[in-house]
Amino acid sequence: MAATVIKSDPLGSFWLLCPMFHFENLRKLTCLFVSVCILISPSLADEQDFMEDFLKREYSLAKPYHGLGFSSSSQWDLMGTAMVTPEHVRLTPDMQSRQGAVWSRVPLLVRDWELRVHFKIHGVGKKNFNGDGMAIWLTKDRMQNGPVFGNMNNFIGLGIFVDTYPNADKSHDRAFPYVSVMLGNGTLSYDHDSDGRPTELGGCTAMARNAVHDTFLLVRYSKQRLTLLVDVDGKQEWKDCADITGLWLPAGYFLGASSATGDLSDNHDIISIKLYQLTVERTPEDGDQDQDEVTVPRVDNMEQFHVEVQEEGMSGVQFFFTLVFSILGLAVLAVVGLVLYGRWKENRRKRFY
Numbered sequence: 001m002a003a004t005v006i007k008s009d010p011l012g013s014f015w016l017l018c019p020m021f022h023f024e025n026l027r028k029l030t031c032l033f034v035s036v037c038i039l040i041s042p043s044l045a046d047e048q049d050f051m052e053d054f055l056k057r058e059y060s061l062a063k064p065y066h067g068l069g070f071s072s073s074s075q076w077d078l079m080g081t082a083m084v085t086p087e088h089v090r091l092t093p094d095m096q097s098r099q100g101a102v103w104s105r106v107p108l109l110v111r112d113w114e115l116r117v118h119f120k121i122h123g124v125g126k127k128n129f130n131g132d133g134m135a136i137w138l139t140k141d142r143m144q145n146g147p148v149f150g151n152m153n154n155f156i157g158l159g160i161f162v163d164t165y166p167n168a169d170k171s172h173d174r175a176f177p178y179v180s181v182m183l184g185n186g187t188l189s190y191d192h193d194s195d196g197r198p199t200e201l202g203g204c205t206a207m208a209r210n211a212v213h214d215t216f217l218l219v220r221y222s223k224q225r226l227t228l229l230v231d232v233d234g235k236q237e238w239k240d241c242a243d244i245t246g247l248w249l250p251a252g253y254f255l256g257a258s259s260a261t262g263d264l265s266d267n268h269d270i271i272s273i274k275l276y277q278l279t280v281e282r283t284p285e286d287g288d289q290d291q292d293e294v295t296v297p298r299v300d301n302m303e304q305f306h307v308e309v310q311e312e313g314m315s316g317v318q319f320f321f322t323l324v325f326s327i328l329g330l331a332v333l334a335v336v337g338l339v340l341y342g343r344w345k346e347n348r349r350k351r352f353y
């Protein structure tokens, strides 16, 4: 009879009839409990490393820089004088006329992101006898040489500049190093001689050179808003540097960092570049549909911004003198005109006699 039961219901009935039933069941339960524990434990660990989870390693560059630029599994390429040491990626050494860069191989497809750059600029030159600075990029093109801190001009995408040398004569309006934001669309040019003032969307002074503490930049982009913050005072505090709304940046661009020296030089080191994915709630009003259709970077209020820059270019004193000289000029013209008119009239009178 037992045999038939086993055949019709091979498992259940067997366990029911088996004297080992309690023991087996306990083993199963123990096993189940252990399995559940194993399954749960990684998610508990995830909870603890909440921030780590959002770090996108494929877009990040951090110690140890194993195989960086050489191994086929590396996500980054080196260019020019860029060199990897255990401590940093040195874009340029403190020597004249060098250019170096590091570029991500993977196009950035994260929609809302935060970029943290740990960098170090240092050299033996006295203040304002150093240069030229470095740039952080998120651009359509990669691995290009050129005049914009070691990258091409007329770039398409985002450039964050850490300009350490005042090229413009009228540099009293700001102290250097000066950090600024530019959005290139292929036709806009960065003007080195004016330290990029005409195309600047925002910026701030950041005393990041020869700092004894660590220096950082933070760029955040979400819902067409780009914010730039700096931490260069060693206070572990982010300081607002620029905030631009209505900024449209297509997806699929490349992250990079580049640097150049000229007659003046500095060591420009990248210690890490970390990209975090931001979790952002979205509504249809956030313009995501429009974002997907963006093919050329643009700022909604770019024209307004240009006017602002121009207005800022003329200080109160300059405006006063321009006005005074304009009036003087008009007065001189009027006097000359009157004199000429008088002579002409006199000549005409003479001719009649």
Ligand SMILES: *[C@@H]1O[C@H](CO)[C@@H](O)[C@H](O)[C@H]1NC(C)=O
Binding pocket: 185, 186, 187, 188, 296, 302, 303
């Ligand atoms: C780039 O921006 C400038 C200034 O806003 C504009 O005049 C130019 O037409 C733009 N070029 C492209 C390709 O969108």
Ligand SMILES: [Ca+2]
Binding pocket: 132, 163, 164, 165, 166, 167, 192, 195
């Ligand atoms: Ca400069």
